[in-house]
Amino acid sequence: MTDTLQLAGKSFDSRLIIGTGKYRSFEEMKAAHTASGAEMVTVAVNRVPLDRKTESFLDHLDPAMQILPNTAGCYDAEHAIRTARLAREALETDWVKLEVIGDQTTLLPDNEQTLEAARVLIKEGFIVLPYFTDDLIMAKKLIEAGCPAVMPLAAPIGSGMGVQNPSNLRIMREQLPDATIIVDAGVGVPSDAAVAMELGADAILMNTAIAEAGNPGQMATAMKLAVEAGRLAYLSGRMPKRLYASASSPIQGAIK
């Protein structure tokens, strides 16, 4: 059985999308990217420093990777829209990870501005993948606006806290069975990724959990396996939870 991730007309074998930030070296980043099996990586849009020679960061990425530019660092819809337009111009891609931050300390998303920006960008032909708070109603609005997937957070960006509100993800999955849900931000360890996938997420986007690991390449492998394990578990259907024990061995016939 092929179980690919379908996203805006593209098919991905990997359900892990990873970032390119915070790596200690390009070598470590490349090793992690390869080990993760990811087919899509995020990049940020930033001012080019003046008066000095700069090399292109993109040269350090596997050319086979789909590049997903983000709008990180934007605090209102207007900045996010401008950033997306610049990214499209430079990369010739309509894909954008829409991120409108509401607050510097928590980096929690400003859902209202995110929705506003999503509507404008979708009209302009962008494929908008929005990062937002794990809220069902917001997810519905973003899908209605035309987002091909929604990307609820598990926990604040770079916190590594894991899925803070599993019920919200479960509700989102149950209420939006046809939506593509990508859990973005907050994963710290492979078990977090597995939990999100077991809850029915279609994919996971992570950066810090791999980049800040002691051995990013090895952690990338662990994340790949966790995403696969979680996905298989979700498709298999978990056993019901019970308050009391249920014997696995026959109760009748034991010697007395």
Add this chain to the structure above:
Amino acid sequence: MKIKINGEIKELEKALSLSQILELFSLPAQRVAVELNRRVVRKQDWSTTIVEDDDRIEVVHFVGGG
């Protein structure tokens, strides 16, 4: 004339095109995008777009991010 490029105020002796500005400040021309007064200027228009006094230019590229 004065322009603001990537947040820095710079003095220009004469009016220049966006292509010339990129060259002047050692900015790469590949895989970058240019915004003039909050509007993207397509690459094919850089050489014919002349910068005026008080213009604000943003030149961006890609860096690592999540």
